Amino acid sequence: MSETLGDAGPRRPVTLDDVARRAGVSQPTASRVLNGSARKVNEALRERVVTAARELGYTTNLSAQAVARGTSRTIALVISGISDPYFSAMAAAIMRQAELAGLRVSIAVTDRRSDRELELVREIRGHQPLAIILAGTGFLAPHPEDTLVDELRRYEETGGRVVLISRTDLPFETVSFDNHEGARQLARELAGLGYRRFLLLGSGTALLGMQQRIDGFVHGLADEGISHAADRILYPEFSWDGARRAIESLEEDTLREVELVFAITDDMALGAIAGLRSRGVSIPDDVAVAGFDDITTLRDIVPSLTTVHVALDTVAEEAIHRATTDGEVFTRKTVPAYPVLRESTPGV
């Protein structure tokens, strides 16, 4: 291949298109190789692209990519909800990190509905943001249709970046919390404080991350020689209200036996507290309560809530890094989560 550029006029910067033509591949393929993509490229093709890029002196130029992308210094964040304090805290953390990188964030909400998620991604893709971050609790079952995956791949092919937070249902790498280990450590601490009889509140919607918290907690109790009866795990609707209703509809003798209620999120722990109070139970004197997430906006609740801290800022930082970095191939990253003991679990 002896085509040379610049024969017929002034030199201009080497574009992705030039590389693609020289390598004899399509532009999307060249993009996948040089911009990084979860989609594999045939080794022989990859070689050709890399060689062509080197021969032409192509450099991945972020601003050129921005032009190619059509915009922008904007990142699109797609989250499950914002009324839930966890998600608004997550969104705020991402916006803080984005701001440090000189980026703007636009946010859209799916309410955990796959039809809305698809519609949103389709529309957002058209605005050509620098990256699309999908943050959620991750469905247990893989995504039922491939259409969302197709949209995301097409977006990647035009140079966009897909970043996942706590999503295990999509074929892209994700940043997650260590749900299992965090819950496990919390269970061990609580057993250490003398608690023996627990009620666990899980999620009625099958969410992998949430199930990991239940499994981890049971594992931690087992570590301490406490076997947990399966009927002491309830799966109410995944919400503050769901938790409250679950507590309110407990049999009186069941309630009397419970020493500590563990809920998979702080939001649900607070719903449980509301339910307990409505039954005349005093927290933490009669029943202790623990949650998971360590939501800052809930820091003024009395008594202060024992929970598992998840480093939202670390996750946000990693997400923004992935949204702004070329060439690196990202693998799953798990961010540590650790128990924080507070007034709601003083000990037996």
Add this chain to the structure above:
Amino acid sequence: MSDLAGSVTLSQVADHAGVSLATASRALNGSTRKVKPELHQRVLASAAALGYSANVLAQSVARGASKTVAIVLGDIADPYFSAIASGVIRVAEANGLVVTMAATGGDADREDATLVAIKGQRPQAVILAGSRHIGEEAGERMAREVAAIERLGGRVSVIGSRTTTGRAVAVLNRAGAADLADALIDLGYRNFAIIAGNPDLVTAAERSTGFVEAAAARGIVIAPDRVIPSKFSRDGGYESVSALLASGARPDCVFAVADVVAVGAMAAIRNAGLVPGRDIAVAGFDDIQMLQDVTPSLTTVALPLAEIGARSLELALADNPDASLTAPIEGRVVVRDSTPPRRAD
């Protein structure tokens, strides 16, 4: 069809696939009209081969505006805004639109920059949910950006006060605060401190002024040094009340111009070794969702936040808004445990 030099256009994709422009559009942009599977596949293959992405600008030219509704709000973590957003989302959904949000941190300059960026989305509607700033300059700047968005086929709706012009949902902040002052005085409170938020923000200023004026009409003068500016946040409430109590002041009731500020105020009272409600009463404004977890339960002025959000979008989408859409929103005083009846001294 495309504003960007060098971008692949929908026409090119249609030619490449050997289909009409309409078919290509239906296949790629989503449509209730079905496209034959083999044509659909061809269009997708051509789009992929050419590296086409549904550039919203192209759609905008065809339709005048995109499917997007953009909400500009202050702080994404503030439950006041997420409640408003939920109402906007409900109406958007019913109209086949998608909602995006951007936060400004209450900064007028950032709002301007955000509006400039939002223009690129060619939104069908823009909801300005953050509080307006007092002052002519802010008003003119905003008016220019609003005009720019409208030129692109979008409509702007503002959640504001009685004095906001254009498509606006007027929240009667002043009257609500006045009603609250009356209710607290009826409960026996006399010695007030106001955590007043940012005095440059219309919402905060109206709530604070409404309270002071109503108290004055009842013969209670609230001294200027008891009307304390603060950050419009939980931390703002915490810091201001901590400083107030540290100075030796002991009001019998603290009015915070927003519930998030009131929550911070309660934490500061507790931190000073006092009991909120029993020792120092606290009242807020908004009736945000998180109050369900606050003890003692917080007295406030309830606003139908989701309804406000819904109304703001309905207003933007209506060609000829009728009276029901433009009626102002009143707050309703809700007395709870944080302001028990005060015994006369």
